[in-house]
Amino acid sequence: MSLSNRRILILYGSETGTAQDKAEEIDRMCQRLRFHTDLDAMDNVKLNDLLQDYELVCFVIATTGQGHFPNSSRKFWKDLRRAKLPPNCLETPIPEEEPLPPRYTLSVRLSDAKGAPMQEQADEARSSPDFPPPLLLPHPNVNSAVVISNKRVTPSDHWQDVRLIELDVTFPLVHGMAYEPLPGDRVVVYPKNYPSDVQKLIDLMEWGSVADKQISLGAQSPNGLYPAENSTLRDLLTHNIDFMAVPSRSFLHKLAFYTTNVDHKEKLFELVQPDASQEFYDFTSRPRRTILEVLAEFYSSKIPYEAVPDVFPIIRGREFSIANGGKHWKKRQVIKRQHETSDDDAHRDGAVVYRLDVLAALVEYRTIIRKPREGLCSRYLKNLPAGTPLHVGMKRETPPPNGSISAERPLIGIATGTGVAPVRSLIHDRMRSLPRAETVLFFGCRNKGADFHFHEEWAGTEDLTVVPAFSRDPKDPEQPEPEANPAPTPKVTPDIKKTTEKQAINGSSGTSGTSGTEEQSATTEPSVVVYSYDEGKNYVQHLIRRHADKVCELLRKDAIICLCGNSGRMPKSVREALRDAAVSGGFCKDPEEAEKRLFDEKDPNKVVYWEETW
The missing domain is CATH 3.40.50.80 (Nucleotide-binding domain of ferredoxin-NADP reductase (FNR) module)
Known part of the structure; x- marks a missing residue:
């Protein structure tokens, strides 16, 4: 393809970070090929701007559930399916190796969006003393909430710990109206890292002298990173950085450049090679080895604290379906008194509080690694005490027929x-x-x-x-x-x-x-x-x-x-x-x-x- 200018836009739609990681890999590859690259989430880009400003656009999408599009791409996808789009405006897609259910295959999706035929597939509780501090982050579109109760609903000798968590969620009244939950809505919870794990990372990376100093991230902070005001490095690691995740290829690739041991560097570069998929899987996903464990294994790696936002993944919110409704919401209105003042104009009319139930199955299992595996959010919810203040998001797609x-x-x-x-x-x-x-x-x-x-x-x-x-x-x-x-x-x-x-x-x-x-x-x-x-x-x-x-x-x-x-x-x-x-x-x-x-x-x-x- 001949281009008047070597510029490419790479857009990703990701629910768990898989597509974002692949998009970042494509971004680096295009830069090596002397392209000027722009990388962003699909819903952050307007379709009109895309068609006017770019001759080449690459979409990277990882579906969720039974082949559904991730939340971060649905608005853009609807725009892309408009009848007024020029025919054949999309070139051939290359899906990942894992097959989708037949009714959700990309070839079916693409026909709706006027794309070309598809090419062959490419390869590819009880509160713990160590519980994280309740710092509230400025995520967009969140609501204040308080944990009312956190009860295990399965027997203690049952293999799975399932929790019923009650939250009082506050929705501001604006012009006398507030968000009203519906069946099918989801609560978004933002988990945190435990202080003991944060300290292990600080010790491994030798950040002790700067851990409690205020840091400045500058204007180029990654998408999805919302640190609290005046955050220290320790705050960032506790509330924003997901170093307990399974490492991606892009993380291992970046880590290799901060490794001084020749054998370590060689091993890391070997793991990220396209023809080493099985070795990469055996090292990361199969044992569910965490980033913290990888850093301990490749002990010669010393990442500068300034590079933390660029190298490490960001903690994502986890979504849980609301488990109650109707009168069980215990809706009550809080009227703001006239003498009260607030800088938040959205609360000038008061607020409405709903009691929302969350039924969460905690992720706990064993692999070939001796230490039991726990999901980041599962460990957080397991010890989440009553009275903890939270910021939670609300997600709504197409609700079931109700009313x-x-x-x-x-x-x-x-x-x-x-x-x-x-x-x-x-x-x-x-x-x-x-x-x-x-x-x-x-x-x-x-x-x-x-x-x-x-x-x-x-x-x-x-x-x-x-x-x-x-x-x-x-x-x-x-x-x-x-x-x-x-x-x-x-x-x-x-x-x-x-x-x-x-x-x-x-x-x-x-x-x-x-x-x-x-x-x-x-x-x-x-x-x-x-x-x-x-x-x-x-x-x-x-x-x-x-x-x-x-x-x-x-x-x-x-x-x-x-x-x-x-x-x-x-x-x-x-x-x-x-x-x-x-x-x-x-x-x-x-x-x-x-x-x-x-x-x-x-x-x-x-x-x-x-x-x-x-």
Whole structure:
């Protein structure tokens, strides 16, 4: 490509930092090729400026969940899909190696944005004495919050620590109006490093003489870095710098230039070579080795404190779905007294306070490294004491159908683990409305006595049926085995409502396969498809197929489907189960029609289907 000037704009859309790291790598490569480069997040650039000022633009996007665009790129992507764009204004993209679900592939996305065909894929609590100080950072668009409680909701001997954290979040009143949460909204929490880890880093880098002196970052601070006023180096390391992250290629590449040991320098350069992907993975991602551990291993590396913002990654906010709604928000208004003054004009009318619940599964695991691994935010939340002041952000995308009109339609909720949080918020929202249609919740977890979240609350919730799947519990010994040659009986549609109490207490019958104890015989019961990875288990997809008649009954009443949980195999398996249930229950005549009615966005008769996975 011939260019009148060697100028390139590199834009990234990143949720976890993967795309940003790759974009920085491309930026350095282009500079070596004598390009003048500009690097920024996609939503920070206006499309009109892009088309006028640049002849060459490179987009680096790492999708999130089931192939969704990251938050930092969605506004720009909508602009890019405008019909008035010149045809073929986008050149060929080169995606990363990991495949996306077929319905989310980049070739499909690109066709919406008038791009060229795609090339072949490229390679690629309880508060601890050491708890971080509660310094509030000036992140944009944050709200003041206070921790009300932090309770573990799984047994102490359970392998996973799940926390229910209550926050009082304050929203300013402007002209008598304030932000009002909706089901599906997310709270953004900004974790911090522990002082003992900060001191280890200071000692390793020999920054002791400057650690507590005020530092100036200048005008070229990285995107996402919002230090507190008059910050010291120690403050920056505690509240802004993520040195407990797994190192990226770009970090190791930068580190090599601050290493005096020849062997260390050679090893670092070897790890970042494009043909050393496996070695890089084995050294970093596989053991989940942290930056702090890497610096201890390459002890000859001494990074100047002035280079900290350029070399180290920035702490990102972690998003958690709101787990409550309706009257459980305990909304209250705080009126500002006339004699009070404030420099913040946004609070001149007072504020509204909402009690927001967060259900968080803490990340704790072991690798080949002896020391147990903990996520930065998980460790922070684990010891977050009541009374701690916070700054939290609020994120909203497309909320699930909510409000009084939507409450008149049945709801089929499908959730696994902590994915029950947004569904619970929606159920709370529906409880405010009358008339109100019924809700059926298919909930999957490991054990009835460990992570059956909110089961006591469900027992007293009106118009709600919970059908639980306990994937790791042994089969109920009182459950009779199916007869080898059952006598033919008339097909009976299971009345889920009548068995709600039994199901909520004992779990849904059956574990997997075609063995079932519904009121139907083996000759009339809808078949349960078992795949190799879920054989012998009891997952929500099995229950959806078993209760196909009930699912179709609700679909005929214009039901809303909401799916929430992990973005691994579960969403695909549930979609397949819904498709099978729609056919076996008589809502659709064949799988092709079911696929179209349930998931085809272009079908005018499509069922309302909302999904949030992570």
